[in-house]
Amino acid sequence: MEYRPEVLADLDRRVAAALPQWGLSPRTAVTLLNLSENATYRLDDPDRGRNLILRVHRIGYRTAAEIESELAWIAALRAHGAVTTPAPVAGTDGGLLRVLPATDAGPARHAVAFEFAAGKEPDKGDDLVGWFHTLGAVTARMHAHVRAWPAPAGFRRPHWDYDAMFGAAPVWGPWRAGFGLDAAGAAILQRALDLIRRRTEGFGRSAGRYGLVHADLRLANLLVDGERLTVIDFDDCGFSWLVYDFAAAVSFMEDDPIVPALADAWVAGYRTVLPLAEEDAAEIPVFVMMRRILLVGWLASHAEVPIAAELGAGYTHGSVAMAERLLSDFS
Incomplete structure (x- = not known):
């Protein structure tokens, strides 16, 4: 079972520790939005006025090359105007694909931040x-x-x-x-x-x-x-x-x-x-x-x-x- 309670608690701590990778302040609110294949967080920084969505990847589900390929297609779709979809957000060093370092509770995980998009699930x-x-x-x-x-x-x-x-x-x-x-x-x-x-x-x-x-x-x-x-x-x-x-x-x-x-x-x-x-x-x-x-x-x-x-x-x-x-x- 991937997302045991202790794993989620560790992920919360790792996401909070990783906020500087995107230039976010320590006062950023970290909210778990969804658990599915991956863990998805909302990051709300009151000091910078920034709202991001962070996808923390399930261990072993996607390779770095696969994630980078996904991001390449998203960029091409956005450039072509084929679909409205949030842009990936680079870290402070310019890279899109980030890593949450390993802890005693688990191995390193890939993470990607995206622009926040307004709206709700249709019904x-x-x-x-x-x-x-x-x-x-x-x-x-x-x-x-x-x-x-x-x-x-x-x-x-x-x-x-x-x-x-x-x-x-x-x-x-x-x-x-x-x-x-x-x-x-x-x-x-x-x-x-x-x-x-x-x-x-x-x-x-x-x-x-x-x-x-x-x-x-x-x-x-x-x-x-x-x-x-x-x-x-x-x-x-x-x-x-x-x-x-x-x-x-x-x-x-x-x-x-x-x-x-x-x-x-x-x-x-x-x-x-x-x-x-x-x-x-x-x-x-x-x-x-x-x-x-x-x-x-x-x-x-x-x-x-x-x-x-x-x-x-x-x-x-x-x-x-x-x-x-x-x-x-x-x-």
């Missing part, structure tokens, strides 16, 4: 269908940018494909460890995964279907402020199927009745920027199920994260029901 009260139309267009602009962008030498980001998700060393842990998963449910999920493997293999990896994507456009990584949509947290960006970006966008709500309307809106928004073939759109339910089973494993391997306790076995049982529907629809 159904914010016309979620309308925002997914906007998100579709934003997603397509990111995909269009990648087609013309010469990635820098040494660019390193992971692949989000079947083997990475469900192979011998699944990146987010084995789905069979899912909360409350019994033998009957596991058999259904395995049948769904067999279907997913066949369909993704048939779908292929042509340039118009597979490439660099955000890979985690879920609601928690979107901020709405007036008519502006801001995208945050590119920590999971990598190479995958382009429509996987929609599947990730409905994470943890995949079986909500609103999802088909969100898919239609996202596709319509996407097509205002780039073409999306009907056969590509038709595969969206397959990728939504793929993401859902991936998250069954993620919740089990991140039991200390609040959303894991919130969703628990109910998420697994809902995944089995979704798998049964997928098998019926694509039989």
Whole structure:
């Protein structure tokens, strides 16, 4: 378990000790905002009038080269105007990728600071269908940018494909460890995964279907402020199927009745920027199920994260029901 109470207490102390790396005063308020893959803090400096967001990385999840590649893509997207996203903030020595030194309680950790962005996570009260139309267009602009962008030498980001998700060393842990998963449910999920493997293999990896994507456009990584949509947290960006970006966008709500309307809106928004073939759109339910089973494993391997306790076995049982529907629809 990564974020035990004593680890979090140590992280709080390390973040406070690291404030001078960004020229922040000792009076800076350090507030833990979120625990997920990483620990995210808000830093409010009353003396400098600065507000930053600090991402402290999970041990061993990303290499320095992968983080630097993520930051390179963010810089290119911002320069191109493809997406509204906060800029990384350099330390006092000009470097973006920082290190929180090791302590007796744990090894050194990577950390990156970002500008503070105003807004809140969208919800159904914010016309979620309308925002997914906007998100579709934003997603397509990111995909269009990648087609013309010469990635820098040494660019390193992971692949989000079947083997990475469900192979011998699944990146987010084995789905069979899912909360409350019994033998009957596991058999259904395995049948769904067999279907997913066949369909993704048939779908292929042509340039118009597979490439660099955000890979985690879920609601928690979107901020709405007036008519502006801001995208945050590119920590999971990598190479995958382009429509996987929609599947990730409905994470943890995949079986909500609103999802088909969100898919239609996202596709319509996407097509205002780039073409999306009907056969590509038709595969969206397959990728939504793929993401859902991936998250069954993620919740089990991140039991200390609040959303894991919130969703628990109910998420697994809902995944089995979704798998049964997928098998019926694509039989």
